[in-house]
Amino acid sequence: MSQTVDRALTILPLLAEGPAGLEEVATRLGVHKSTALRLLRTLCEHGLVYRQPDQRYRLGARLFALAQQAMESLDVRDVAHPHLARLNAETGHTVHLAVYEEGEVIYIDKVDSRYPVRMYSRIGRPVAITVAAVAKLLLADLPEAERREVARRLDYPRYTPRSTPDAQAFLAELAKVRAQGWATDLGGHEESINCVAAPIRGPDGRVAAAMSLSAPNVVVGADGLLALLPQIRRTAEAISAEYSGTAPGGPTGS
Amino acid sequence: MSQTVDRALTILPLLAEGPAGLEEVATRLGVHKSTALRLLRTLCEHGLVYRQPDQRYRLGARLFALAQQAMESLDVRDVAHPHLARLNAETGHTVHLAVYEEGEVIYIDKVDSRYPVRMYSRIGRPVAITVAAVAKLLLADLPEAERREVARRLDYPRYTPRSTPDAQAFLAELAKVRAQGWATDLGGHEESINCVAAPIRGPDGRVAAAMSLSAPNVVVGADGLLALLPQIRRTAEAISAEYSGTAPGGPTGS
DNA sequence: ACGACCATTGCACATGCTGCAACGCACCTC
DNA sequence: GAGGTGCGTTGCAGCATGTGCAATGGTCGT
Structure with a gap:
């Protein structure tokens, strides 16, 4: 303008x-x-x-x-961090926290794996939106119209053979994720890395953020990671409860 | 304009x-x-x-x-990170990397202590410029005139009784740091936390960045931390060597 | 349903932004 | 060391663009 x-x-x-x-x-x-x-x-x-x-x-x-100041003023982050750190301490795997905004999904917190593997993700970096487990959760919660619109506009890079190939497949995946209340990325971004994610809801019941646990196959297989799902969901629910309860004046969410 | x-x-x-x-x-x-x-x-x-x-x-x-993209394009960071991670693995303490720009000193990388203590620092955050060991190194290398100018303009908050009280004391400290080639912060920011820092030099010999090792008194005293000085300096020199050698087209430094 | 508050719109005015062309400067060539 | 080339910088005239006003619309609270 x-x-x-x-x-x-x-x-x-x-x-x-x-x-x-x-x-x-x-x-x-x-x-x-x-x-x-x-x-x-x-x-x-x-x-x-x-x-x-x-x-x-x-x-x-x-x-x-x-950017730092802005990130710190996201209150989801403050609430979530101790929980994420605890989950990391218990499982040893990399933990991510991400939010959605205007067509982009961005990592806003991360606790590194205690294993000597490095993931290229970084706080502040846009997430591979078509394949990441956290992205699926965040997009799955959008209103129907916006979800279709976003899905249509995206590119669908074939990071691996298991990457989401196109908008149709993506929307189907989102529907599934929406129904089951959690999401996975099994080698869709990097062949040997799996993620399992759960949603964090704000006071209004909408998905305000998403968290995930990631680990390479060499450390734990997809089955092993999925076995941790209950623990991940419990953590996410604990964060949701705290975040919904303490919501101050204005929602900083999304 | x-x-x-x-x-x-x-x-x-x-x-x-x-x-x-x-x-x-x-x-x-x-x-x-x-x-x-x-x-x-x-x-x-x-x-x-x-x-x-x-x-x-x-x-x-x-x-x-x-901000993320900008940070990643700072090549000092890429060069330094593996060295910082190794120092962290060897000592267990928190490692920081910081640069100076336009009157501000900013952390551009950090490897967390393996001990369960939290430091208030964060990547992207401005450093407490009058007391932090890394800040002293970066400012000590400025040309005389600019150094005096910056020192004059700063505020000198009394975080603790050991904080640098005023511009005069600060300039004296900078002279000392400049002469000895390393710096400390012994409880100048948080009563119980000590830091030891060493400079990283670019191809032109100027200080391009500074790195530090920090630990609370409860984990290791000032003496214990100072005992690690040689190791810190070796690390900084290794980074300097690599950074000076590989300097590509344009200096992204400072 | 009414009123208060805040975001929003259309418009006339002139501010301040734009592009041009000339200048300064550093580096490179011969 | 003189001439040339590339890039950043400056001053200026014209007008496009941003500005503030006043009126409209929407929403919340009472």
């Missing part, structure tokens, strides 16, 4: 791809160099963009600080 | 404090409601701001994703 701001904000994802010089920014924005310069200067003053010694621009430190 | 963008960006830190309605935003910005509305809409379209069901605004998910 506001051309100037729109242009300025378009610079951010552009710089997220890597540092860029003034001319490159101007070209990719489709504006004159002087215009781009003024926008970049403004972004710099606010610390969202940093000008490197070599005069190229990249995203700046204040962005981290802002 | 650009009024409109400037106003729009001012909204972000404002919302970081917590969700706010249109009127509140307009008032605090000092503009008319209709103006604030258009700015907020633009921010929403870019996903930096999210409109809650209750029609209040808060920071949005794309902000996390952006």
Whole structure:
């Protein structure tokens, strides 16, 4: 709606791809160099963009600080964390917490496996939305219309042979997940990694977040992971109860 | 420089404090409601701001994703992480990695202690700049003029009796740190927590980042932590060597 | 059902943004 | 070391764009 701001904000994802010089920014924005310069200067003053010694621009430190503050103000996170840590302590596996917003699913907390395996997931990172167990739970709870709309717009990358192939399959999966109240990802993202997830509900009964337990096949097979389902659901329900009870003034949820 | 963008960006830190309605935003910005509305809409379209069901605004998910991408593109981080993880595995204590930028020091990586103690730090969060060991190293390496300027502008909160009291003491401490090539924080931020830090240098010899080992007194005393100094310095030097060697096209440093 | 409050819309005005062209600067070539 | 090329920077005239006002619409509380 506001051309100037729109242009300025378009610079951010552009710089997220890597540092860029003034001319490159101007070209990719489709504006004159002087215009781009003024926008970049403004972004710099606010610390969202940093000008490197070599005069190229990249995203700046204040962005981290802002994102951090925003994340901390998500109250689901505070409520959930101790429970997630306990589940991790009991099972030893990686625990994730994710929320949905505007077509994206994002990890907002993670407790690492005590086994020496690394998952490439990271707090703040968008989730592989078509296959991740947490994503299925979050999308399954959307109103019918929005769910279909989102499913239609998505890409369906074939990470592995077991990845969800298309919108139709995805909607069917969501229906199943919705009915059973939990979700899995059995090698749909990385061949050898399985996840089991359960929903966390807010005061209004809607799914506010989702949590999952992930482990590679070498540590525990799909069966072994599924055996932990009751424990996962208990944890999720405990979080739901606490979160629903203590819900303060405004729902920060979703 | 650009009024409109400037106003729009001012909204972000404002919302970081917590969700706010249109009127509140307009008032605090000092503009008319209709103006604030258009700015907020633009921010929403870019996903930096999210409109809650209750029609209040808060920071949005794309902000996390952006910050995440930016952080991942800091190549110091990639180089350092395995070393940090190893140091953590060997010592069991919390390891931090931080960088300096525009008057702020920010944690960009962390490996948690294996002991059940929690530290208030978090990736992306600004560091207590006047007391943290990593901050001292990063500031100590600034050019004289900038160092004095930054020291002058800072606040000196008295977290504990051992916190750096004022600019003069801080500059003296920085001189010492600069000379000895490592830094400590002995109960300057939290009474019972000590840190020891070492610098990571880039290809140009300047301090590009700093790493620290932290532990509460109940786990290991200041002496015990200081005994690990050689190990910390070796780790930092290993990272420096690798980082200096592999420096690609443009320095993403600082 | 009424009133208060807040978000939203359309519009006239002029502010402040835009693009142009000229300048400065650093690096590179010959 | 002189000339050239590429990039960032500046000042300015014109007008597109953002601005504030006042009126409308929607929602909640009483």
